[in-house]
Amino acid sequence: MxxxxxxxxxxxxxxxxxxxxxxxxxxxxxxxxxxxxxxxxxxxxxxxxxxNAAARAIRRGAFRTVGVVYHSLHSVGTHRSLEEISECAAAAGYATTLMPLSAPSVDAANGAFTRLGEMAVDVLIIIQPQPFGIDDGLHLPIGLPTVMLGPPTMDGVASIEFDHGAGAREAVEHLLDLGHATVHHIRGPVGAYSADSRSAQWAAVLREHGRPVPEVQQGDWSPASGYDAMRRILEAGEQPTAVFAANDQMALGAYRAIREAGLRIPEDVSVVGYDDIDEAAMFDPPLTTVIQDWALLGREAVALALEMERGGRPETVTLDTRLVVRQSAARPGAAAA
Structure with missing residues (x-):
């Protein structure tokens, strides 16, 4: 025995x-x-x-565990946010339980919520995949403080999101201020809130300035999709002078397509990305891009979740973005500064 x-x-x-x-x-x-x-x-x-941690948790009615639901670690934002969530939770004396989704669907999310409920967590953070499909079929754990990293979706659920529209506006206006007649756009997946917001703001800025709105080119966040989209732009006829890619990976693909066409960056084509990944400053030339502070997103998510656990009300938080100007964008036909 x-x-x-x-x-x-x-x-x-x-x-x-x-x-x-x-x-x-x-x-x-x-x-x-x-x-x-x-x-x-x-x-x-x-x-x-x-x-006996389980017995102690039952006695005090808390397990000191943060549950996190996410879809994929391939996303730069998801990876960085998860790192910060885990570190901040540990600093507050909480463990972190990760629950990946088998698919970005309501059924997969409901299954993840059930499994997390069985594991006993105190708060829930959802890193919203694309498309999440949040609707009446989504059954969040009853009474569990929940923070969504994404746009506001449901009553009683807190949300934290970057101001994607403001970031896109700053990127496009920067290119127009340099003297470009219009700006082409490589967008992210349809249905992704961030991609939809950036694309909508790109078109809105061009219309506000009375500029032509070129046909948007579809991407999927990957460098390969940026490469294919840039080739379609270059093959359409009139040579573009400026391109706004909805993330830095697609901007990297656009770099290759531009160079293969015998064109220079930024002398012939200016490129602006979005995210400011670690490698953005190492692009040749260094990439002008919109920075999102993923570490701040993770910290705010944990702070808001734990505040709700103590009885705080769910809030909607919008985080600022900022344009980082490097050498990938210049006046039409001008050499880099």
């Missing part, structure tokens, strides 16, 4: 103290005399006592 694990009562008996005193030592409470604390710690070591 398996040997019975030592209990806190066994520790108390061995140390010659009350179970309440042994409990205070086990929980790190300060109101215990040093000599008594040392005696209890020695007994714990001799008996190989290990706290």
């Amino acid at each position: 398996q040997e019975r694990r030592a209990s806190l009562r066994d520790v108390a008996r061995s140390a010659g103290v009350s179970p309440q005193t042994a409990s205070r030592v086990a929980n790190g409470e300060p109101n215990v005399a040093p000599v008594v604390r040392e005696r209890v710690l020695v007994a714990m070591k001799e008996l190989q006592y290990r706290p």
Whole structure:
């Protein structure tokens, strides 16, 4: 038979103290005399006592665990956000339970919520995939404070999102201010909130300035899709002078297509991306792009989730973006500065 694990009562008996005193030592409470604390710690070591975390969690009604639902780690934003969420949760004394979705669908999300409920988490953070398909069929765990990294979707659920429209506006206006007659656009997947917002703002800015709105080219966030989209733009007839790619990976693909066509960046074609990935400053030339602070997104998500756990109300938070000007954009026909 398996040997019975030592209990806190066994520790108390061995140390010659009350179970309440042994409990205070086990929980790190300060109101215990040093000599008594040392005696209890020695007994714990001799008996190989290990706290029963599940039982303690049930007693206090909390598991000190943050649950995170996400679809894919391939996204730069998801990867960076998860890193920060895990670090901030740990700093607050919480573990992190990750639950990947098998598909970006309501059924997959509901299954993930059920499994997280069985694992017992205190708060839930959802990194919204594309397209998430949030509707009446989505069944969030009842009574569980929930933060969505994405646009506001449901009553009672907090949300944190970047101001994608403002970032796109700054990118397009930067190119127009340089003197480009119009700006071509390589967009992200249809149905992705970030892609839809950036694309809508690109077109709105051009119309506000009375500029032609070229046919938008579809991408899927990958460098390969940026390459294909840029080739379609170049093969359409009139040579573009400026391109706004909805993320830096697609901008990288556009770089290759432009160079293969015998054109120079930015002398012949200016390129602006979005995200400011780590490699953006290493592009040749360094890429002008819109920065999103993914670490801040993760920190804000954990802070908001834990505040809701303490009784705070769900909030809608919008984070600022900022254009980082490098050498990939210049006046039409001009050499890089």
